Amino acid sequence: MDKLKMEEMVPGFVITEPGSTVRVKTADWRTFKPVIHYEKCTDCAICWVFCPEPAIEVRTDVxxxxxxxxxxxxxxxxxxxxxxxxxxxxxxRER
Ligand code: SF4
Ligand code: SF4
Incomplete structure (x- = not known):
């Protein structure tokens, strides 16, 4: 997504459209990243429920x-x- 110019921004940086964060890749500044060790995973979905971002996806083909x-x-x-x-x-830690 192209960066907005200052004059294009909504006053107060209000989000006017639901789900708009999906278009903005927000992970640039991450220092640590989660790695799932699937041998311990029970597919309980708790990580998916608690993640505050749209960052955990569900595969239906496995x-x-x-x-x-x-x-x-x-x-x-x-x-x-x-x-x-x-x-x-x-x-x-990210490299
Ligand atoms: S919270 Fe549940 S689904 Fe997520 S990684 Fe842990 S065991 Fe797997
Ligand atoms: S909760 Fe979501 S945003 Fe936070 S580290 Fe886990 S996957 Fe990433």
Whole structure:
């Protein structure tokens, strides 16, 4: 998505359209990224529920390992790793 010029921005930076963040890749400044260790994952969906971004996607074409991180939107907040009941998500430093 092209960057907006100052005069094109809405006063107060109000979001006028639902779902608009999907068009903006928001992960540029991430320091740590979550990595799912699928041998520990039970597909419980808790990471998907708690992720504050549209960063965990659900695959419907597999039996196991349905939850996948979309690194275009993951900000590396670590909420998923904190909430995962089996500690299947490890936060690793970006390179
Ligand atoms: S919270 Fe953990 S165990 Fe549950 S789906 Fe996510 S990675 Fe897998
Ligand atoms: S680190 Fe944060 S933004 Fe990234 S997938 Fe986990 S909960 Fe979502």
């Amino acid at each position: 039996e196991k390992g349905k939850y996948v991180i979309n690194y275009d939107y993951c900000k590396g907040c670590g909420v998923c790793a904190h909430e995962c009941p089996t500690k299947a998500i490890e936060m690793v």
